[in-house]
Amino acid sequence: MVVAALGLVVLMLAPWWAGRADMxxxxxxxxxxxxxxxxNLMAGYAGLVSVGQQAYVGFGGxxxxxLTVFGGLHPIAAIAAAGGLAAMVSVPVATLIFRLKGAYFAIGTWVVAEVFRLSFAQVSxxxxxxxxxxxxxxxxxLSSSRSGREALSYWLALGAAILVIGTVYLFLRSGRGLALTAIRDSEAAASGLGIDIWRTKLEVYVVTSALTAIIGGLIFLQKLRISPDAAFSVNDWTAFVIFIVVIGGIGT
Structure with a gap:
């Protein structure tokens, strides 16, 4: 714990010891x-193998x-609001795609992402x-200086990683997390124990969608430019992520 805390302090101080490219x-x-x-929370624990999470990355962006250009919100407030809006959008999306199983579910998530991409491409x-x-x-x-903006972007990314890891950790060690583990091992057995499988999966989907949208907002806050193809890229935001999870150990 002490080593982890010291490591976190070192990372927080990166703007004072790392170069711009490193940050x-x-x-x-x-x-x-x-x-x-x-x-990994979705696929490794809830069994929701999605190839369409770029939908929420792009939505957040x-x-x-x-919200900043037309709503007048500060970028950080806009990113937080994007997470809330994504959570609301994910509920009706879930009611549609949860009707599908296995490979059909994966294809359904990709179709949803394409609908998002085509929809935003029409917004002139x-x-x-x-x-x-x-x-x-x-x-x-964000800051009057370039160095200040780069430091803030770095801290926001670090904070987001801590938030996500902490949320996933606490979720998996809560009652819902135990239910999720039971569902992963055997849906039939979990259902026999009285676990509401649909509701548990919905909670996971909504939480991951909201946090994914927040990450998407941070990604495009760094890039300062957005387009439908970049925002909803299956290669950048889903295929690469799946590769990371598979190499790291899915469900661990």
Whole structure:
């Protein structure tokens, strides 16, 4: 515990000892780590093998742009709001795709992501198919200096990783986590014990969707530009994440 605390302090002080490129790389690592933890919670524990989590990465990114440009929110507040909106959107989505099982569920999640991509590509106010950049005034609201913005982006990415890891850890050690473990081992046996399988999976899906949208907002806060193809890229935000989880050990 002491070693972990010291390591965390060292990472928090990175803006004072790391270069810009190093901080950007570490920030990307934290965000991918967060996405991998969330996908592992879904697939490794709840059995929800999704190939469409880019839907919520892109949704979070677009909500960042929409809420700051048109809603007048501070970028950090917009990212938090994006998580809440994603949670609300994920409920009706879940009612549709939870009707599917196995490979059909995976395909269904990908279809949902494509619907999101095509929908946002039609919003001309957000740049349509070509995308848009975050206005300079909004970028400067984070910090007046470039170094300040880069440090803040780094701290936000680190904070997001801590939030996600902590949330997953506490969830798995709660009563819901034990139910989830039982579902992973045998849905039939879990159902026989009185566990509400549908509700438990819904809770996991909603939580992971909300946190994925927050991560998506942070990703595009770093990039300062968004487009449908970049925001809803299955290669960048799902395939790569699945690779990380499989190499690291799914369900562990």
């Amino acid at each position: 950007r790389l570490m920030g990307e690592i934290y965000l991918y780590l967060s996405l991998a933890c969330l996908w 677009y909500m960042l742009f929409a 106010a957000l740049g349509g198919g070509s995308g848009s950049s975050l206005p300079v005034g909004i970028v400067r609201s």
